Amino acid sequence: MPERLREARERMYLAQSKLSQLAGLGRMTVGDIEERRNQGNVGILTVEKIAKVLRVSPAWLAYGIGSSEMVLRSDSETSSVVRSS
DSSP states (O other), rough: HHHHHHHHHHTTOOHHHHHHTTTTTTTTTHHHTTTTTTTTOOOOHHHHHHHHHHTHHHHHHOOOOOOOOOOOOOOOHHOOOOOOO
């Protein structure tokens, strides 16, 4: 994961601390992951928060599965509004 995280972060021109801030994580979290100071123990919520900011798939970020590109849907596609007549 550290290599994929660094790759995606650099593609977005974000500093480690800025990515941590945007993802709502502790200031050192991204740096700790990239430098392997967390001993491979990264929670799924952390992965999802980082992936969202980086616009990548959480599965790709965590495990290298699939494409690095996340399919983004518009609000109209994601909200299922049922209208009664």
